[in-house]
Amino acid sequence: MGSHLHHLSYCFLASYGTQRTLILNTKGYNGNPEGLETFFLPLSETCTSYSKSQMVPWPGKEDSLVVYFPDWDRPNPRPKYFPKSIPKDISERLMRLHGDPFAWWIGQFFKYALRRNKDFQNYTDNLAREMGYESPVVGLQIRRSDKLQREAIYIDLSVYMEEVDGFYKELELRQTVAQRRIFLATDDPEVIPEIKKKYPEYKLLYNPGSVDSTRKSQRKKGPSVQYFLADVYFLARSDYLVCGMTSNICRLSYELMQTLHADASARVSSVDRDYYFHFEVGNVVKARFPHKPRRTGELEMQEGDVVDRKDVLSRFSKHPSKNNGFQWGTNTRTKKSGYYPVYKTVEILEKANVQSFERIDRSKTE
Structure with a gap:
């Protein structure tokens, strides 16, 4: 879906x-x-x-x-x-004001397409009350089952929870947190008792219908769509999102997040790889600062070098590592591959020269 x-x-x-x-x-x-x-x-x-x-x-x-x-x-x-x-006519403002311009741009389309009707709005509102969904809450999405067979690797719950714990520790420096909450969306029902046993200090929120519908025999039945969409709704509205960007649900929730805040690009932690889009063209970054490798496997960069990231997904599936601020890429100048520090780079986005809608002669359509 x-x-x-x-x-x-x-x-x-x-x-x-x-x-x-x-x-x-x-x-x-x-x-x-x-x-x-x-x-x-x-x-x-x-x-x-x-x-x-x-x-x-x-x-x-x-x-x-x-x-x-x-x-x-x-x-x-x-x-x-x-x-x-991103459209050229808004690119300058968008790149100046937002940490992930493309995610913001795609999010605008989803914001329009996924406007809840009255019935679905009532359903999500009632579900929020039943669960006790309120701020602060971390959205936690754990995708396993069939995903592990093709596009991702198994990541232990502790890796996710380390990111959740980091968010709350930082939040508690600024305000009193009476209750740490997690909203869980998963296709692995075994995660629920595991969280309750290992992390009893957290209040765990989830939609029982969604968990029951994750069985392969149930996924394409009518109610499963409602449960899935509700999960996305609550993940996008969490204060912080912990998930794996190899999952479409994680990326969709992140994109919708951008429409709810001035800039939500820092409100996510991916346990596998950085944000990307399927069948994207480009996927390159430019080095803002030089980088001298400090350990085996790191990539040497000079300021201005272009790093190609198109094979990062296949690389991650073969050589998994904890997301620690480094991503896999190939320096197009040296032709060498390795891990580079993301903060020393900036994404190069195509600026499409799309005709502005302001130029449309609306008198012809009235």
Whole structure:
């Protein structure tokens, strides 16, 4: 489901980049007759239908009435406004004001697409009261099961809880914390008794329905979508988020977080790798400061060097290590690979020259 929602972001970007209205048909999605509209407001109240006879394949032409966007995330041709890029017209302000501009940009689309309807709002509000969900609370997402077979490695609970403990220790320097809370979203029910036994000082919050729905036989049934979306809702609204960015749910919650704060880029701790986007182009950083290796495996950098990070996911799955402020990359100048200190680099984002909506002659559409 997390992957499906991230595909939706590509549809939104294509709509924005071509200045077309996005019409999304999710009826019957995972056992829900009304699809995503079971939980969220429709994308539009007026533009809801189209004629298949007028449909042409991507990318169509400027005068094409209906363009079909493919159901994969590597369309041909691939425009420059796809990940990781931000619109050029807002890039200067965005990069000056935000610690993770691309996450903020994608978050805006999800903020609009995931506007709760009345029924889902009532459900999440009631669930929050039942759980005792209130600030301060750390959102903890632990993805295991099938994820371990393909894209990630097993990470012990203690690694997650060290980050949770660090947040609360810092918070307690500034204010009194009467109760340490955790909101847990997981597909491994065994984590619940493990936390209760090893960390009794924490109040553990979770949705019982969500835990029960994580069995593979239940995941594609109607109610499971509601439980999943509620988990994302509460993770995004936590004061701090501890998860693994190899998970779509972690990245989605982080992206939504950016829409709830002026800058939430520092409100997350990933136990595996840094934030990325599937099928992104680029994924490079530039060294702001030189770095001389202090131990085996570190990468030498000079100021201005460009470091390519595209193979970081495969590297992590083969050589896991605790996230300690270093990431894997290849220096494009020296062609050597190793771990570099993230704080000494800055991400290089593509600035897409997308036409501003301010230029649209709205008189022609009225």
